[in-house]
Amino acid sequence: MNLRSWRRYRELFGSSPEHDVRDEVRFHLDTETEELIASGVSPDEARRHALARFGDVEQAMAACRESDHRRLERQRRGRVFDAFAQDLRYAVRSLLKRPGFTASVALILALGIGANAAVFSVVDPLFFRMPAGVRAPHDVAQIYVERLRSTGDRYFQARFSLPEALFIDSSIAAGGLSSAILLRSDVAVAVANGTPRRVRTQWVTPGFLATLGVRPFIGSDFDTESGRFGIPATTAIVSWHFWQRELDGDPKALGRVIRVAGRPVMVRGITPRDFAGIDLEGADLWLPLGGFTGFQKPGQAPWYESWGTIAFRIVARAPAGEARRQLIQRVDAGVHAAAAWIRANPKPGAGRAALVRVVPGSLLGARGPEGLTRDERIAALLGALSSLLLVMATANVGNLLLGRTVTREREISVRIALGISRRRLVGLLTIESLLLALMATIAAVVTAAWMGGLLRALLLPGRQLSAGPLDSRVAWLALGLGTAVGLISAFVPLSAVRRRDLVAGLKSTSRDGGSRHSRTRTTLVAVQAALSVTLLIGTGLAARSLYNIRAVDLGLDVNSVITVTRPDSSRGPTLEETAAVARGLPGVTTVALSANVPLDEQFGARAFFDRSGDTLRSGSVGIGFVAAEPGYLGAVGTRIIRGRDLSTADRFGTQPVMVVSEELARRVWPRRDPIGECLRIERADGPCYSVVGVAENAHSYEVIEDPKAVFYIPFDQRPERSAPAHALVVRTSSATRSIADRLRRIVGDTISEANADPVSARRRPVHVMAEMLASEYRPWELGARLFAACAGMALLLAVFGLYGVLSYFVALRKREIGVRMALGADRVRVMALVVGEGIRQVSVGVAVGVVITTLFAGRMSAILFHVSPRDPATIVAAVAALLLCAALAAAVPGRRAMAIDPMTAIREE
Amino acid sequence: MADQQELLQGTLDILVLKALAWGPRHGHAVARTIRSASEGVFDVLDGSLYAALHRLEERECVESEWGLSDKGKRAKFYKLTARGRQQLRVESASWQRYAHAVAAMLSATTQPAEG
Incomplete structure (x- = not known):
């Protein structure tokens, strides 16, 4: 068998263009030559002539081969596609069936x-x-410092007082790196004659946008001139979205004047569309930090010289490596320079815990060192x-x-x-x-x-x-x-x-x-049961935490008390005038002026002395005081446990008196009756305040806090130079919310409830005390709700999974069940068989789930309150709930099994 | 061979299709048909003819099959497909219109009416 005839069989396996074309051309040339020879031409001449008529043989063959290759490739693809289309049609049909x-x-x-x-x-x-629009955002660091308290614990700090921030900022600048200081604050902004809207604002030093590598889309960045402190802001940079939304995308928006917190400000620039600040929440407006006025209190030192207001963040651009190391060094130097300056010029509230280290953190807060x-x-x-x-x-x-x-x-x-x-x-x-x-x-x-x-x-x-x-x-x-x-x-x-x-x-x-698959199916059911029980336990724990935190006795009646504060700059009625109006409102039972806002701020006295003028040492650390009109305690709902409340008879000039919290009594006079004792505040030669009553511990700031040592003194007897009346406490007997709304109108809080956001509730002048705590209960509610949602979904999935498996189980065992019934098994036993099978499959998973939960319990405790992550009652309840659901899911196929007619089942085969 | 003409682009394809219109044949037979039918007017190199055949096969105007020639040799036979037949019909109609118009213009004895 020669090669050519062998090749013939290749066709069976698919053709090869190379061989085909060669064979074809050879056939042509041979035939042509033979015909010429037949017409009398010499063989050599005939061959030559045939070739001449053919032209360039190699070129022609190449053209043919290329065509063939293309054709074959297309055919192959077509076949694959056809098969796919067929499968797809088949799949669609079988799904629709x-x-x-x-x-x-x-x-x-x-x-x-x-x-x-x-x-x-x-x-x-x-x-x-990372925040959009920032150039190389990983190179931008937010400055954190770790400090060491005298008590020995460490903490991270991302916010600084302005003087300290300025020390750090200029130290960074001296190192040749760019940095900026920023402050977030919501302010009311009005465009033209529109109603004021609260917008998210960042007050920044001039280098802010440059540090982030953001160039205004139109207009100019802040110049160093707008960085001077104490001069109200005159220009602002607005976000692209603010420009579109509030300025209608006006092409001539630059130079337009908007009112920010009541002052006219000119739009000097618009940021690029994708840039919305560096925080999770976008910002709408950037203003020069120097022009900030929010912290200024009348008759006090300029806000920008205050070491006590810790609110300012620092960002700096320093790529990882040498620049990062230098940044750390510069910040370190800045912190030390600030500390040295303070040692030379002591200022109130300027003392800082010792610096441990400087950490340039991520722009993303959640990835910062604070955890x-x-x-x-x-x-x-x-x-x-x-x-x-x-x-x-x-x-x-x-x-x-x-x-x-x-x-x-x-x-x-x-x-x-x-x-x-x-x-x-x-x-x-x-x-x-x-x-x-x-x-x-x-x-x-x-x-x-x-x-x-x-x-x-x-x-x-x-x-x-x-x-x-x-x-x-x-x-x-x-x-x-x-x-x-x-x-x-x-x-x-x-x-x-x-x-x-x-x-x-x-x-x-x-x-x-079925038997071969049943193991896989059973495993799947077990896995689902395990996940469900884990989530059910989580739900139980979260729900109990929520219940526990709601049950915390705050020592305050937060639901019926309204607090009113008066911003120092406001033009509305004074607190005394508001108090007078409030007393006349129906539903108002008590009104009391106070130097502090309950649940928001509390003063701390710095020094205490006993009756004989000796410094009080035992437990005097962290004693807070409240100076308020008599009636305050009754108004906020803090009960007197022993002795009496302050009364209107305790006036200026009479014997100074105080009511102390249980905690204070316990700390200062352990195992002694505090009534009749007395305390001197601030000065050893000051008046001695005699204790007339003991009040239950009331929370000062938060829902979760340790009992605070606090004393209450009559407003008229407060030490000299202590704060003036700053807040009004209004106790109501009914319709608390509508009274709060009326008070809002009285003090001129123009931002309507709909535009207010819950987070900034604390900053508003009038609120029901409960509103201030809403943000603290919220995560607990959230945790419970989310867990419940997840557990519900998981349980649903598990129930469906089990139902599927058991339906299949019943279908498989139809004959066996029929035989059993024919042999005398009653229907209840059949049901028990199916339900038992369901419970059996689930219990493996339940056991695994419980083990997993107890193993990872430690991780849960961070989000629990006063409940052990291994709380047996919760675990038992969760397991019982799951088993009950499993039994219900099993009962459906169980009923089907009960309905099997033995005769039909046996005959079917 | 001075009066042999260069073939216009695309014309070869229609000639090949026409040559196959009378039935399947191998490449050599197609060459012979075209040569004799054109009475030696066109100078078609056999190589270009094969390229045209393969090109037409790629376009699915013809299909091929190996078979035996009259003399019992293995040869590749080409056959018009339905699409090729359709193509031939369309192309030849358009060619005839074209040729007719050219002929009419060239044989005109009086000046045609202007616009």
């Missing part, structure tokens, strides 16, 4: 993926996404939880698909027998699950947009994040998760297919086909 199955799978996945995408939309800006806030911790936990949920959803879908594969076993076996390649079969099943996942992903993106908005409202209330809840990063994440989940859930039935024994599949019915 069972719309219930398809919908539930898509729904489960959509919830799982959507929850993850939504959580990511919150977690991303908190932890990962996570509660909200951030919840967000992180939520991220972990939602990924657990996704694992569950994936497992469930895998489970459902597996169940489906089993019922389709015969179909698949027939297909294999008919010659479908394994590869094709795998492709077919993968396409099915990817199709499901795709549907789910689309649903998930919609879910994510909705849930993301909801989550942000819950987690970060009152914060307008500069990034929307649904952006390309979130959408990509959803798509990525969808694809991954589709592939993974396809893998479960595929691994079953790979083990398929073709002949067995053809011969058998699903009756004996």
